[in-house]
Amino acid sequence: MSTLILGAGPIGLASAFELASRGENVTVISQSRHVGESSYVNAGWIVPIMSAPVPAPGALRNSIPWLMDSRSPLKIAPELSPGHISFMLSMLKFSTQKHFVKGLAALSELGRGTLTEFDGYIEKGVEFEIHRSGILMAFTSQAELDSHAIEFEGVEKYGMAPVSVLNSSQMQAREPLLSEIVKYGIDCSDQYFVDPTSLISGLRKKCIELGVEFIDQSEQITLVTKGSKAHVEAGSRTFSGDRVLVAAGVGSRALLENIGIRIPIRFGKGYCFDFVGEKRIKNSLYLSSAKVAVTPNQNYVRFAGTMEFGGNGLSINEKRARGILKSSARYFKEDIFRNAEPKSGLRPMTPDGLPVIGKISGVSNLYISSGHAMLGVTLAANSARAITDLILDGTSAIDISSFNPERFSRSVAR
Numbered sequence: 001m002s003t004l005i006l007g008a009g010p011i012g013l014a015s016a017f018e019l020a021s022r023g024e025n026v027t028v029i030s031q032s033r034h035v036g037e038s039s040y041v042n043a044g045w046i047v048p049i050m051s052a053p054v055p056a057p058g059a060l061r062n063s064i065p066w067l068m069d070s071r072s073p074l075k076i077a078p079e080l081s082p083g084h085i086s087f088m089l090s091m092l093k094f095s096t097q098k099h100f101v102k103g104l105a106a107l108s109e110l111g112r113g114t115l116t117e118f119d120g121y122i123e124k125g126v127e128f129e130i131h132r133s134g135i136l137m138a139f140t141s142q143a144e145l146d147s148h149a150i151e152f153e154g155v156e157k158y159g160m161a162p163v164s165v166l167n168s169s170q171m172q173a174r175e176p177l178l179s180e181i182v183k184y185g186i187d188c189s190d191q192y193f194v195d196p197t198s199l200i201s202g203l204r205k206k207c208i209e210l211g212v213e214f215i216d217q218s219e220q221i222t223l224v225t226k227g228s229k230a231h232v233e234a235g236s237r238t239f240s241g242d243r244v245l246v247a248a249g250v251g252s253r254a255l256l257e258n259i260g261i262r263i264p265i266r267f268g269k270g271y272c273f274d275f276v277g278e279k280r281i282k283n284s285l286y287l288s289s290a291k292v293a294v295t296p297n298q299n300y301v302r303f304a305g306t307m308e309f310g311g312n313g314l315s316i317n318e319k320r321a322r323g324i325l326k327s328s329a330r331y332f333k334e335d336i337f338r339n340a341e342p343k344s345g346l347r348p349m350t351p352d353g354l355p356v357i358g359k360i361s362g363v364s365n366l367y368i369s370s371g372h373a374m375l376g377v378t379l380a381a382n383s384a385r386a387i388t389d390l391i392l393d394g395t396s397a398i399d400i401s402s403f404n405p406e407r408f409s410r411s412v413a414r
């Protein structure tokens, strides 16, 4: 049997790898533009321990000071489109304690065993740069430290090692470049990070070895239905498969809208800066008040952050992007920021902060795996296993009931 996959980011490629490994005939069709895709600009963290959904209690209250500051890590553009407005209102509606706790449990469950899955990729010959040295979170106050407590309660029940709290001298010992503003830390010792570009090229290479065909398309790619089945049109060509999987990140919404299916996936833009040859930072760091992830890859250190809702796609807001460096600088004793240009990427966000994984009803051969927000790398391998089980066996061993696409037919946001 054959599956067409739309999208060659971590979700599409991990799904292609899983399906092809189980004998499926797979073709991956994607838009051939690499600049600005979150697949390439993300921080590469594999962090099942950080499974908190984006809509969190107190989100509005905590965000107000940031919304007034053009360099802050959060922006909500004053866009007048009904889709944007209803998306943001819906996200606000989901910012309750009850939803947060439920979402955290669902995402933690989806992330269960993901580190082993990434170890498995290496064992199966997928070549990419992986670091198993954990993530160190840096806090400037007790209040900041305390605000993360709920995320780490009971992580053992999802198969993860408990975190440990560090004081300022322990943080200094671990990362001598940190300045005296760092008063506390949390050591998430058993988490990983990868060089995201190497992951994409490694998965793609392995997929090709397994016989997956790649079609990189510069022209518009459209989903159409004929009878009860979905097909794909790209330029002058039509592609058909026994099944079609939409894994096109933020592009998923427009693809589905074309056949009358409305799933509220909108972008949350982020930026990164890379410092090639920078070797002074030893650990992968989370700079809590700056909301910045720092990853010391083999050849470069990446600083990634910000979340912009609405406005103009991949365009780079220099001031906000450079806010990443401005807010990060005070965490270090030395100036580590030489000239670097920001790159942007669009995270596929949903109003309830949960991905959309499952069969689309009303079209006999259509599936979706998208909306992974800030966790698309972390959750790629397990999402791929879940959707592969669903496609090939009709049911998934991983519980994906919370990610059912049908939940939006009852929701207000489109």
Ligand SMILES: Cc1cc2nc3c(=O)[nH]c(=O)nc-3n(C[C@H](O)[C@H](O)[C@H](O)COP(=O)(O)OP(=O)(O)OC[C@H]3O[C@@H](n4cnc5c(N)ncnc54)[C@H](O)[C@@H]3O)c2cc1C
Binding pocket: 006, 007, 008, 009, 010, 011, 012, 029, 030, 031, 032, 033, 037, 038, 039, 040, 041, 042, 043, 044, 045, 046, 047, 221, 222, 247, 248, 249, 250, 251, 252, 255, 269, 270, 271, 272, 293, 304, 305, 344, 345, 346, 347, 348, 369, 370, 371, 372, 373, 374, 375, 376, 377, 378, 379
């Ligand atoms: C600054 C930043 C930092 C991040 N850090 C992390 C992190 O540390 N850890 C983590 O887990 N996640 C992180 N993320 C999130 C992560 O990058 C995303 O969740 C992930 O890339 C989503 O994967 P995806 O495959 O669904 O979509 P994408 O990676 O966006 O890929 C989408 C694919 O679909 C293709 N496409 C688009 N439109 C169409 C179309 N119409 N037809 C066919 N193909 C199409 C694109 O060409 C691309 O190949 C970060 C994101 C950003 C922006």
